[in-house]
Structures are given as structure tokens and as C-alpha cells.
Amino acid sequence: MKNIGFLSFGHWSNDPGSATRSAQDVLQQSIELAIAAEELGADGAYFRVHHFARQLGSPFPLLAAVGTRTSRIEIGTAVIDMRYENPLYMAEDAGAADLIANGRLQLGISRGSPEQVIDGWRYFGYQPAEGESDADMARRHAEVFLNVIEGKGFAEPNPRPMFPNPPGLLRLEPHAPGLRQRIWWGASSNATAKWAASQGMNLQSSTLKDDENGKPFHVQQAEQIRIYRQAWAEHGHPHTPRVSVSRSIFPIVSDTDRQYFGRGGKEQDQVGVIDKTRAIFGRGFTGEPDQLIKELQADEAIAEADTLLLTVPNQLGVDYNAHLIGSILKHVAPGLGWR
Template identity: 70%
Template sequence: MHYENPLYMAEDAGAADLIAGGRLQLGISRGSPEQVVEGYRYFDHHPADGETDADMARRHTARFLEVLSGEGFAEPSPRPMFPNPPGLLRVEPHSEGLRERIWWGAGTRATAEWTAEQGMHLMSSTLLTEDTGVPFHELQAEQIRLFRERWAEVGHQREARVSVSRSIFPLVTAQDHALFGLESRSSDQVGVIDGVRARFGKTYAAEPDELVRQLGEDQAIAEADTLLLTVPNQLGVDYNAHLLRTLVEDVAPALGWR
């Protein structure tokens, strides 16, 4: 969001949701680590005095959420080419209900609580930009619980939703074993990103029965209501269809996923 113009983004999101018949689930976040130094400045976005780029991203987000609500805010011209309805104008196109289908990608427990305060659903990926020494799935489960608790405290009158991301590779063919059988990220990894200690979740790569056992012990998956799967898109459509088919047929039923 430190790259985005909130009003342009609201226009695009509204159009996409109308085209999709109100099915858009839109995930946003502050943004990933920069490829260039202060890249947002090339888009003519500049933090205000005393702001960080994270503060600016949250400011952009607040404005985006505000205009998505559909309230008028812009003074209409007294001499428009086409007649305006009475009162202030809103961003168009407007899609009713989209404000309630915005998700925020949170990398910490504190950001998850902030997400709940804003009334956005929570996305938590395979990376958390904090580390307490416990396994990734336990730290992520704690993040989810804090999000849900804060959501309830704020008193939002709708259900909170949570998604987590995982890299899962069932090994059922020789090609599967050759590609992922020696997967080097079979355990959590800890590193430093932008000077902050971060924890990366492990990759799940095993035969289906073993995957069922391992995934059944993942506390964060149990806490979430939606699982997003990362796929190796460089391997092509056919191979990814094979991966997903194997997960759906040989892993998901044993875990009660639907």
C-alpha cells in the first residue's frame, strides 16, 4: 500500500468486484521488502514529516477503506457535462459490500491486532517478521488467536476470517520425489529481514499419509478457516494440476478439509 493511490485503487477494486459479481476477496498489505531504495518515491508517494513508509502505507489503507464504504466526499462541479445526483460524490464504480471483503497480510502479532481493529480479515503467510523461539506454526496460531480476540473486543458485527499459506508437496511419483524429496526447507528457518529477526515456515514434502500426520499437528492451520497453497508456477499448469489433484484426493479428506 505504500505504492498505491487509494482512490485509484478503490476505482479498480470496485470495477473488478462488479465484473466478478461481488466475488472479489482482495488481499492487501504494506508491501514486501524493497527491490530498490525507497521505491515508492518513484511513484510520487512520500511519507509525511515524522512518518515511516509503514505509517504511509497504513494512511493509504485508511483512506482506501474509507472511500470503499461509498460515502460521498467530493464537491460536485456546478457545471458538469452530465447532471450529478444531489450531495457529495463518491468514488465510482462503487461495489456494495466490498469493504467487508478486504484482507490484510500481517507479519506480526501486533499487526494482526491492528488488522482486527480496522475490520479487515487476516492473511498470514509462510513468513513472520518476528521470532520468539517457538515453532512457526505455534507463533502463527498465537497471532491468529490475538486477531480473533481483538476482533471480538472491537465488536464487529460480522465473522472474522483468517487464511494461512503453506507450501505442501505430496510425493506420489518419481518426478515428485526428484523435485521435492530432498526439500531443504523441511524445518523452520530463522533469518534477518530489514534488520528484523524473522521466522520462515517449513515446506511440507512427504507421502500423503505422512503429510496427513504432519499437517494434522499444524496449530495455525487448525486455527484458520482458509488455506492458501503456494505452487511452483515455473513447473507449468499440468504439474500443478497434478499436485492439487493429489492434495484434494489423497490428503484433504483425511484432514476434514473441504
């Protein structure tokens, strides 16, 4: 059994074939897709966060809105770029969104990905400390965020406050109990996966990873997951960690599917260079359900993970993406023992 959710990058464009022409379209359709996914029996609705792009940006209004319109599905991000975040203000936003959703928030955070602008985090008022890289800054922001969502007091109270204070140091409010165990780190390397384990965060591993040994993508990703779990055990955290991987999977079960994806796609791993680092991109999966079942059975990383995030082509609209998610749940997942 696996948790199965969708991951939307939230693109919009003026392309004639796009069902999302504006940010408003994307935000409203994201809510509707989460509702549809819950009705279909999916387990999660996750959203990517990019800045300075025609994609989803500030996630917390969307997460809170999805929380009010659904009752069961997990609501998350994959991922929030911590280089851009004020960790204390983010803790307040996250606490509020989690309480609205009755404890269903699953927040994926990370160092982020290549940007639309040069050092975009500088425009948000952040810069690395002396001797730090931007990745170091992201991890520092993450550590502060993790500390404050624990709910422990840390701020000296005013002796003459506007309102009466509880005794002792004050914490940020609102506090969301249990949120600390529902934070995930998006790791592109084995080293950052080990760091995530040391911090007691769950692991999100996407369709992009540092190419560390030349092996196929799914093999390297499976190795990363095992390294993460070993590090987790060494640190002795009391709860069981979760691991997600994301995949592009397109079953061909209708003429519309054949029209969109019948010619296949990127069905081989791709290698490139991102931020001067050699990276490997995982393949997509397109075909008849029986073919997909055989191919996905051979994916070592999916076998290692407990959660699968299905990347969806959000610009094709809510109805088609609901059909796509439903097709995977109905025609592919049972054959793999996921349902």
C-alpha cells in the first residue's frame, strides 16, 4: 500500500491550449482539483512553489483554502524555497493553515531550485551571512523554522503587555501540535538526505537528483532513500519517517489520452548540468496500464518509498487531471499492490 497524491506546478500561460490563463485560474482550479482528488480516493494534494514565475508562489492562502474545502486529503508543498522565507512569519502562517485543515498539512521545504532571476532571495531582503552559501542560508532558515514550530517559549515577555501573558517565555502563535513531524526536506543529494534525517524531517525525493555515481536514476534514488533511513536510525528519532518520490505517469485509456500522450514522452533518464552540478532527471511513464504496471514494478525507488506524488499537467484543466488521477488509481495502482 502507498499513499498516492498529486503534485501541481501551477503553470499558467496565454497559450491557446491552456486551461489556465491567469493566476486566478490556477489558484481556483488547484482547489477544485484537490476536491476532485479527494473524491476519487487520492491521499494528497501537493503544490510546487516558485518565485518570479507564472506559477504558484505564496502557498499558505492556497493550502488554507484547500483545507476548508476538503476533509481527509493531505495538503502539502513540494517544495518551499527556504532562501526566500522569514522562518518566524512562516511558522505563524503554517500553524494557521494546519489548524484550519485539522492537522493535515505536510510541508515540503528545501534549498529550492534554479531561479527565474539572479539571486531572487535578495529582493526578498535576505542574503547569506559571511562565509555562507545560499544553500547554507536555506538550511539555517529551516533550522530556525523547525525550532519555533516545536511550540517552546523563546521570547522575553513585556513586563507591561497590552494583554495578560502566560508565565515564562512566549512562543509563536498559533501553535499547531504535531506539525513538526510533518515537515519534509526536498533533497537532491545523498548528503542533504542525511542532513534531513539528522533534523528529524521526512524526505521528499523528486524526479531530479545529483548524478553521484552514473547509475540509472531510480537506482540512485533508491540508494539515497536507504542512506536516509540508515541516518534516521542512527539519530534515534522516536517516530517513523516518511519518504515520497514523484513521477510523471500517463495511462492511455481513452482517445483523449492517446491524443495528448500517445506519442510517448521522455521515457529515458536525462542528464544535464544545473548550478554547475551534474544532475540526472528521471524518465516519464506513458502507455497502456498493463505496460505501465510492468515498468513501474522495476522502479526501485518507488518500491522504497511510502508516498508517490503524481506530477500533473495542470494546464489541461481540472476535468482532465481528475481523469488522469482516477485512471492511475483504478487501472495502475491495484496491479502494483498500491490499492
